[in-house]
Amino acid sequence: MPTSAEKFIQDNGAEVHDKVRIENKTLAYEGLILPKHKFSGEHIIMIKLDNGYNIGVSTENAKMTILSKAKQTDHKLTKNNKNDKLNDITILGTGGTIASFVDYKTGAVSPAITTEQLVNSVKSLEDIANINAVPLFSLASEDMNPTHWEDIARKVKEIHDDKKHGVVIGHGTDTMAYSAAALSFQLPEIAHPVVFTGSQRSPDRPSSDAHLNLAGATKTAMSDLGEVCIAMHETTNDQTVAIWRGNRSRKSHTSKRDAFTSPNDKPLGIVKENIEWKQKYKPTSKKTTLKAGFDENIGLVWSHPGLNEEDWGKLTSGKNGIVIAGTGLGHIKSELLDIVGKTAADIPVAMTSQCFSGTTNLNVYRNGRELIEKGVVEAYDMLPETALVKMMWLSKHKPNEIRELMGENIVGEISNSRKMS
């Protein structure tokens, strides 16, 4: 048996967070030693590389050299001194890279840093607002489900009603756009801003985007923006934050800081020292209205060569609604028109496009017109992800109302409904 990771580290006079070089016959890595967590093997040392990625190295035949000792970071909770000249905002922690300091998704052995610790560590926020940190849950965003969207919306409503100030939601980037869309439907009127933000690199890295994103989101949370939004890096430079409509955005790059964009929309504004608004937006309302809840049982079908009737049957069986990501202007193959029509007679079926941007137009080609005749609803320039969330949210309505509302702009999610573009 190779030496356990703890013993190996101890034997080498090293500690967690020290910068070390670890090598064996074939590999050599330099990075920070991470705390052990319940998922790493007994003899695996977790190292955070300079590029931010974590890697596990076996102690077997390994040699460790300490490059520098860990700096003692003060992670103690220090109560912010309230500055009466500044506005208050709440930062709601839901998890994701922005809430991870040393290792992402750690288990019981090494719990993730709390939202409050995170906020305290972002000293720059102290000059922007008085921060009220509320950890809600600690989830990687791929694990967010419609029930979580509901929990977040209820919590935001409560903060708006009680504290009467804006809310920043720290969220993993993977499904942030789905969650932001979900909040935009559930909170059609908001008395204070609701701003999602996150980070592509964990906040303990010098190159982290977390600090600028949090600062930009906090400034946005003090504005009069009455639309649920996402505030993330505008470019790869660490200088400006773009504000995107929550229901029109997408994580468009797997790892870049400026991963977020609205394929069919401009940013609402750019946060520099202040916010430069780039288009008209809906201002905050008098009261925050909550229309919470989702039916998870909606399917998303990606139209592609090879998709056949049997597939369609499986993909749609037992579902209460279907969103198709069609090709081009909203197409699906001719041989499926009949079966899609049969489904569309039973349950709402909406057509979006799998193209990155642009709008559906089912009037251009025969198949499209046939789909409309069969009751398929056109989603125009609404993103497939947003259409999925919207149909889940519309579940309280009757099928015909859902069909009607899917094609109508409710909270900014469609530009040109019922119009040709």
Add this chain to the structure above:
Amino acid sequence: MPTSAEKFIQDNGAEVHDKVRIENKTLAYEGLILPKHKFSGEHIIMIKLDNGYNIGVSTENAKMTILSKAKQTDHKLTKNNKNDKLNDITILGTGGTIASFVDYKTGAVSPAITTEQLVNSVKSLEDIANINAVPLFSLASEDMNPTHWEDIARKVKEIHDDKKHGVVIGHGTDTMAYSAAALSFQLPEIAHPVVFTGSQRSPDRPSSDAHLNLAGATKTAMSDLGEVCIAMHETTNDQTVAIWRGNRSRKSHTSKRDAFTSPNDKPLGIVKENIEWKQKYKPTSKKTTLKAGFDENIGLVWSHPGLNEEDWGKLTSGKNGIVIAGTGLGHIKSELLDIVGKTAADIPVAMTSQCFSGTTNLNVYRNGRELIEKGVVEAYDMLPETALVKMMWLSKHKPNEIRELMGENIVGEISNSRKMS
């Protein structure tokens, strides 16, 4: 009963292709009268609007005004006079907007223009090459299936072997990228270029992109490019054509001329008067090698909030392989890890990203590492569409070989396989 469309047009002294204004109590449209086809209702007049879209208007309570009479276009087949100074190329027609003159997907009543007519109409090509036009089929591209990909590849191989010159493939834009990827795998070595092109607006429109695209594709077909490619408008200007790797491209906009791009790659070259190459490419080989055929029975699963075990079961049952479009760096929710792992033990499962661009990296987070341990294969920066086509094509191999080959770059479809980016 409202008047039949034919009678209404006749009564108004109009003819097919005349520019007219047609109005009733609520609507008014101006455009060209299209020939009737078998799908339009008895009393529906089809009008091609100035924006290129077709619309049906009922004769009921309608009024028609002739704005201008149709120009007589010569659609007769005129045999090209072979110019000995020019190279020969073959244009292979498969359908799509590029092969439609007045109405797209017309029925028996009004057959679509032949590829040869199209080519003869593009007078500008006469100065570029001696064109050999071969209609293969006339399909809207959403109807292309893996069997069609095989037919196209066999035909290309035949032309390369017999005629010994480059091939331009006119194809609908919706699934052109899937087809181009399919050809790139089936024809790993080509003795002459294979160039896909199409159009976003039909060639009878003054604003059509068909002519420039065909000219750019023809020039590319005379080069020494040994990779299957797509040649389409570089920008919205009608001046330059970009050449994209066939297995790295996507229709990124529903309607713009510059719809095609390679999310994770630069163009291979830009066609102006001549081709300006922008990166190193594989030159043509001595012989064209054919490795034809696909297993259609591969599934594509889009990871999203709400997706559950039951969904996974349905989506994967009976399939011979699965491509997941995961969130972010290639994630799927934790509660699905076990069932995904069980599937991955049985059949090849590959992980791509649903982000527009970037690469998967399953080493960053625990779930990713767990997926790798369970046998899920990382597809790096290969697009989900390409991964789907590739797995269909790899079907002749044993599951373990498929797993191995999915993560390896075979014909340019992956930039950084087996590497962190």
